[in-house]
Each structure stands twice: as structure tokens, then as C-alpha cells.
Amino acid sequence: MTLLLTYLGLALIISFLCSIVESVLLSAPYSFLNMKEESGHKASAQLKDYKINIDKPLSAILSLNTIAHTVGAAGVGHQVTHAFGSAYFGWVSAALTFLILVFTEIIPKTIGANYWRKMIGFTAGTIKLMIVVMYPIVIVSSWLSKLLTKKSKQGENISITEDEIRVMIKMAQNEGVLDSEESALHNQLFNFNDKKAHHLMTHRTDVEWINISMTFEEISDMLKTSQHSIFPVCEGTLDNTLGILRNKDFFELYNDESLEDDKKDLKGILDEVIYIPETLTSLKVLSIFKEQKHYFGIVLDEYGNSIGVITLHDLAEDILGDLPVDGEEDDPDIVERPDNSFFVDGLTPITDFNDKIDFELIPEESEFATVSGFFTNTLNALPKVGDELVYESYRFEVVEMEGNRIEKFIITKLEEEQGDVEE
Known part of the structure; x- marks a missing residue:
């Protein structure tokens, strides 16, 4: 009986150890180990090397695990037959299989996958010991591996995709390493380069610009009441922009008493x-x-026409969210209503609306940049108040117009069976 328990105990302990070490080795991300190595963590550097040259550690782990299973099963089987006879051999085999499955596979690999951060040092040291103990087998298996497979250059196959980083950020948020705002900021950074200039610009219909024919007094009055500090100066239309005027430069010239009014040249500044x-x-x-x-x-379309303006403030807002300037009223583009519908400004970028509902309802690679552009393009007609459009599982309703431009929508989520596009 003593030998029976010895064979069983050693087989389970060694196999448990092999499985937990294997799980930590495969679960620890290369990026995390690289970061810890740069901070001087020697065990992380060692484990990273094992991940790069993974044939040796895996050979040692799997060889030792196989030997433990084989010797343990043979020893237990022999002792059972010797002590109780062959009649119980089948029952013992079934029980041993269950113990191996639970105590040397499920439990240790679950522990390794969940607590790999805390076990990096233990794992690196244990693998080093296993390679030494199993060295002859490791050498032979490594030689066979190189013979049968074309080994990539060191680190060549170690790569991290953007999707993997997004998953890591989500995991970090779920585990409390990042809060929701930090997680959102990281995701916005990834989305940043997916946006085009026409997604982020201020449309020309909302651009404040100065006509070169205006008097200095008219320009002064306009600048004093505006929320902006930089303006395009144009001749008749935004398509004919002469230059960009800074608020402070204008007032320095305007208040310069050393110059006569007719000598003050706006174009010169x-x-x-x-x-x-x-x-x-x-x-x-x-x-x-x-x-x-x-x-x-100044943002230009494919025909060279001015379609809007884009500033550093627009780029910053795409990452950080709304950044109201001094004196700007807080009038959000999207307001969620008590009935779970949305009150949406027509010039809301489609990327902002998609982010709000956490779903790419409107294709972001489309030629239009705003919700009103999508609606008009899909409706294929001049819109008017009361027009409705059902797209996928959302109903778009025009509730406010200014001339031919849609000012406001109400967008409502419909039941799943009401899909596709309807007018």
C-alpha cells in the first residue's frame, strides 16, 4: 500500500507542477515580460527568453510530465494487481484517469492562467531546473524539432496586434488596473488614426470667416463677440481664402496709434x-x-473646394472628448432621452454617434462625415421636417431644419424585427 500511494503521489505532484509551469509560460504576455525586463526584473527576462526559444522549455515540461504519467500509471497498476488482483484494475484505471484530469490538468492550468503574474519567478526557476534534469531528452527533442520544422529567427514570430492590445486594455479595466476613463482614453488613441480630416472638421456652414472687404470696426465687433481666436480671411467666399488672422495680431494692428487707418494693412498680418x-x-x-x-x-474636397476647417482643438477633442472653449455654451451634440431615444445634432460626426451607441451602425468609411450627410444620402431626396428613415434597427426622424440643412434628429432604437432600410 505504501508503494501504491508513493507512485500515485509522485505522479500527481510532478504532473501538477509541470502543468502549472506550462500554463504560466504560455499565459504570460511577451509585452508584459518585456516591460518587466526593462525595469530590471530578472525572472521576467528569463521567462521571456524561454517564450522566444520555447522548444527547450516545452520539451523539458512535456517530457517530465509524460514520464510522470507513464511511470505513475504503471506503478499504481502493478501495485493494485499485486495487492488486490486483476479484478479491480479497470476501476483503478478509471479513478486514476479522473485524478489526473482534475488534479494535473484542470486545477493547475486554471491556477496558472489566473495567477501567472505572481508565479513568474517560481516558473522561471522551475523551468531552469527541469531543463537541467531532462537535458539529454531536451537536446534530442530540440534537434528533432529543428530537423522537422523550419525555425524562425529569434523573436521573429513575437508580434502583438492592435486587437490584442485592445483585449489587454479591456482585461486591465475588468481587473481594476485601469479605470473606465483610462480605458476609454487608450481606445480613443487607437481610433485616432482611423479618422479622416472630414470626420473631425467644422463644416463650412458653421465656420466664422472674415471678408477682406469688411472695415476694421466691423472686424473688431465680430472678433469681440466671437468665441474663437483664429479666423480665415477670404475674398467673397471661403473658397477664396487669403490667409489666417489671429485675434491678437488684429488688435495689435487695430490699436497701433503710430499708423493712420488707411496705412493699416490687414493682409500684411x-x-x-x-x-x-x-x-x-x-x-x-x-x-x-x-x-x-x-x-x-482649410479642408478641401477632391475638387479643391473648401468644405470646412480643422484645428488642433478638433484633434484633441477626438481623443479627450469635448473641450469647451471660454464662453462656449455646453450644448452636447447627442442627448439621450428618458425613452432611450437620442436627440442628435445634424452635424454630429458619424464616429461620435457610433461611439455613443457602442456599435458601428453607420459605416465610418463612407463618403459622408455627419449624421445629416448619411441621412440625406440614404434618403436620396431633399429632407424636410417629419421625414423618417429606418436603417438597420434605428429610426431617424428629422425634427428641425434650417433652410436645406438638418439641424436636429430624433433617433430611436427599434425592435429587432424592424430592420433594413425603409423610408
Whole structure:
């Protein structure tokens, strides 16, 4: 009986150890180990090396695990037959299989997958010992592995995709490592370069611009009542922009008593215009702003027409959310109502609405950038108050217009069976 328990105990303990070490080795992310290595954690550096050259540690772990199972099963079977006869061999085999499944597979691998952070040091040291103990088998299996498979260069197959990082961020939030705001900020950074200039710009219908024909007094009155500090100066239309005027530059010139009024040249204080194609990504726009050291651009469509303006403030808001300027009223573009419908500004970017409902309802790669653009394009007619459109599982209803422009929608989530597009 003593030998029976000895065979059983050793087999379960060794196999338990092998399984938990294997689970930690495979569960610990390469990126985490690399970060810990840079902070001077030696065990993480060692475990990272084992992940890169994984054939040796796996050979040692699996070989030792197989030997433990084989010797343990043979020893237990022999002792049972010797002590009780062959009549009980089948029952003992079934019981041993159950014990191996539960105590050497399910439990240790669950522990390793859940607590790998706390077991990095233990795992690195144990693997090192296993490789030493099983060295002859490790050498032979590594040679066979190299012979039968084409081994990649060291670290060549270690890569992390954006989706994997998103999952890691979600896991960190669920585990309390990141709070919801930090998690949202990280995700916004990933989404940032997916946005094009036409997604983030202020549409030309909402742009405040100065006509070069205006008097200094008219310009002064306009600037004093505006919430903005930078303005395009145009000749007749936004399509003919002469330059960019800064509020402070204008008032320095306006209040310069050393110059007669007819000597004050507005064109002389204008900054050069930066033109931004509507299809440029957010990162490219930011790069242009940094290179030019100016942070205000005129967005052009494929025909060279001015369709809006984009600023550094617009880029920052896409990452950080609404950043009201001084004196700006807090009038959100999307308001969720008590009945779970949404009161939506027509010029709301489709990316903002998709983010609000946490679902890409409106395709973000479409040629239109706003909810009203999507509605008008899908309706295929000039909209009017009361027009409705059912798209997928949402109903869009126009409730306010200004001329031919949609000011406000009510967007309502419908029952699942009401799908597709209806007018």
C-alpha cells in the first residue's frame, strides 16, 4: 500500500507542477515580460527568453510530465494487481484517469492562467531546473524539432496586434488596473488614426470667416463677440481664402496709434493658409500642423473646394472628448432621452454617434462625415421636417431644419424585427 500511494503521489505532484509551469509560460504576455525586463526584473527576462526559444522549455515540461504519467500509471497498476488482483484494475484505471484530469490538468492550468503574474519567478526557476534534469531528452527533442520544422529567427514570430492590445486594455479595466476613463482614453488613441480630416472638421456652414472687404470696426465687433481666436480671411467666399488672422495680431494692428487707418494693412498680418485634403488621416494632419507650426487648416474636397476647417482643438477633442472653449455654451451634440431615444445634432460626426451607441451602425468609411450627410444620402431626396428613415434597427426622424440643412434628429432604437432600410 505504501508503494501504491508513493507512485500515485509522485505522479500527481510532478504532473501538477509541470502543468502549472506550462500554463504560466504560455499565459504570460511577451509585452508584459518585456516591460518587466526593462525595469530590471530578472525572472521576467528569463521567462521571456524561454517564450522566444520555447522548444527547450516545452520539451523539458512535456517530457517530465509524460514520464510522470507513464511511470505513475504503471506503478499504481502493478501495485493494485499485486495487492488486490486483476479484478479491480479497470476501476483503478478509471479513478486514476479522473485524478489526473482534475488534479494535473484542470486545477493547475486554471491556477496558472489566473495567477501567472505572481508565479513568474517560481516558473522561471522551475523551468531552469527541469531543463537541467531532462537535458539529454531536451537536446534530442530540440534537434528533432529543428530537423522537422523550419525555425524562425529569434523573436521573429513575437508580434502583438492592435486587437490584442485592445483585449489587454479591456482585461486591465475588468481587473481594476485601469479605470473606465483610462480605458476609454487608450481606445480613443487607437481610433485616432482611423479618422479622416472630414470626420473631425467644422463644416463650412458653421465656420466664422472674415471678408477682406469688411472695415476694421466691423472686424473688431465680430472678433469681440466671437468665441474663437483664429479666423480665415477670404475674398467673397471661403473658397477664396487669403490667409489666417489671429485675434491678437488684429488688435495689435487695430490699436497701433503710430499708423493712420488707411496705412493699416490687414493682409500684411495674415498667416499662410494650410490646405488639408479631406482624406488625410488625423495623424497626418497632426504631423502637418507640427511641421508648419500653425494649427489651423482649410479642408478641401477632391475638387479643391473648401468644405470646412480643422484645428488642433478638433484633434484633441477626438481623443479627450469635448473641450469647451471660454464662453462656449455646453450644448452636447447627442442627448439621450428618458425613452432611450437620442436627440442628435445634424452635424454630429458619424464616429461620435457610433461611439455613443457602442456599435458601428453607420459605416465610418463612407463618403459622408455627419449624421445629416448619411441621412440625406440614404434618403436620396431633399429632407424636410417629419421625414423618417429606418436603417438597420434605428429610426431617424428629422425634427428641425434650417433652410436645406438638418439641424436636429430624433433617433430611436427599434425592435429587432424592424430592420433594413425603409423610408
